[in-house]
Amino acid sequence: MPTVLITGAARGLGLDFVKQYAAKGWKVLACARQPDGLKAVKGDIQPHGLEVTDYAAVKALAKALSTEAIDVLICNAGISGREAGDLGSIDPAVWRETFEVNALAPLMMAEAFVEHVARSQQKKMIAISSRLGSITHNDGARYAYRASKTALNMEWQSLSKDTAGKGLISVVLHPGWVQTDMGGKAATLTIDQSVPAMVKVIDGLKPADNGRFINYDGTAIPW
Secondary structure, eight states: OOEEEEESTTSHHHHHHHHHHHHTTOEEEEEESSGGGGGGSOSSEEEEEOOTTOHHHHHHHHHHTTTOOOSEEEEOOOOOOSOOOSTTOOOHHHHHHHHIIIIIHHHHHHHHHHHHHHTSSSOEEEEEOOGGGOSTTOOSOOHHHHHHHHHHHHHHHHHHHHTGGGTOEEEEEEOOSBSSTTTOTTOSBOHHHHHHHHHHHHHTOOGGGTTOEEETTSOBOOO
16 A cells, blocks of 8 residues: 655645645645544545644654655645735744745655655655746746745756665656645635645656646646
């Protein structure tokens, strides 16, 4: 039975990832700050309370799960930030928080769980990023959020090179603009359109995909 570990698993995209993988019969290690609601989801689900910026807790969880082989690690937890996105209203505290959650925390998760993934059959490490992190597609504003996702993309590129010898497949995924608490009601995609499509993409990843930036529909996104 394959195993997936998902952060930010209690709501939004993360919760639907839990449901999708549980329905496929996978073991789901579902990590969230408040995981109690996950008990209602049917399947082989192991909820774990985790604040992804508590790096001692991340290391402790990795140690507690030391015997697990994790086929797919999905670093999904993220924030849009209490961002004042215009020049003249930049808030350094917002930047620090946004970078902490969106850029540093996923890398710390990858560092803690890289050997768990390396011992698995599928060996996939996924970061949920955003098209807004693409320098090519930048149309301005959202400074902190864009920059945090660009940093995440760069980290995952480095990760793809540094772990290639272990046979890992490290990929950045854009979920689309999705109707979640973060994406808002005006978003163009529903969760039911985004997450199953991403799961299909993840299922189909091959070693040649290592280091790619991929849209939810499988198409490439320029860096």
